[in-house]
Amino acid sequence: MRSLLLAVSSFAWLVGSLGCTVDASSDPERVGRASAPIVNGTISVAGEDDSAVAVLNLPPGGGFNGACSGVLISQKIVLTARHCVARTQAGGIACTKDGRSISGGGVLSDYPAENLAIMTGPRIQFSRFGTAPRGTKVIHTGARNLCDNDIALVILDQPITDMPIAQLRLDGPPVEGENILAVGWGVSNDASTDYLRRRRSDIPIVKVGPASSSTGGGVGPHELQIGEGICSGDSGGPAYAMTTKAVLGVVSRGGNGYPATEEDPTYISCVDQEGYVTRNLYTRVDQYKDLILSAFAETGEEPWLEGGPDPRKKKFGEACGGGDDCRSALCLEAAGAKRCSELCADDACPDGYSCITIGEPAGGTKVCAPAAVQPAGDASGASGGCAVGGEPTGLVWPLGLALAAAAIVRGRRARRR
Incomplete structure (x- = not known):
């Protein structure tokens, strides 16, 4: 398993942990190499970036054949780089x-697939190798070359239920100048290999493919480029949008073209050097929407789309205990039963x-309720409770309905009465 693609000759990036691509117009003397932990970043503590996972190659009979990064996009699907889950051609890639x-x-x-083990949490713990979730199937495009195709999904043999899943930007492209958060395991410029997850925030997107790079090389139609930030071991790790933390892509390859020697530290090709600018490429998720959705069809799950509701929560009409259970954040009590509801306009239910x-007509909240339930003429015969933003308010409505522990996601806040 490789964590980064490394460049070792003209127009060639060694397929390792991370790698960069160049086109025929690139300077043949300016080739780079890279592997993959976060450079100039900080340790990612528990609870901070927990959808980011480590993808380990653990062959039968024991042993540890390498590690990449990845991201949990459902309880049973990990998104990573293709070169993290496959044997690839030795030497360079252009x-x-x-x-x-x-x-x-x-x-x-x-x-x-069963050799691929998923490690969650901020540290790779060797004691957990035996119980870590394993792959049952690897999904990819079937392309026989990594150029513009360095993406794969691993279907797991057991759900990971104690970690968050990541949102995905599938319906729009990343934007040049947009800042990302890079998270992964890999080589850091402090030369440590302590198996800790690291992060670096506010890295600007330099190019969105297809594009030529001002520092040499090309950015494929399915790729985006950043500068310094990742290194060996980060391959397959997510680029999160800083604003929404939706995944925009996964690490493919990178480097700065610096002619490193055996005496140089591992990270030398991952950080800018005088005259050598670092280029790192990610494979975009929006360009592989159909592939990603095919993995969800395989597991029967739904993706968490950027800005949308958490698909693990309950749908409209399903039983709920409180607003936190529902995708809409609205749990409605009627006739002694609590069901997930949703906001509405007029008769759009x-x-x-x-x-x-619910509440005074001029300032109340419109929700979908069973048709048999009609507003009462006054508050004398009904009472209930409503929580907005997750906080109980103890409101009494002139209606036999209670919004139990509801957080109205569209930002509406009920006035205390």
């Missing part, structure tokens, strides 16, 4: 800005439900 291969980057065969106003 690609054009339109995603074609110039040389190298060939994919030979996938690792057995599913069959069997009516859009009614």
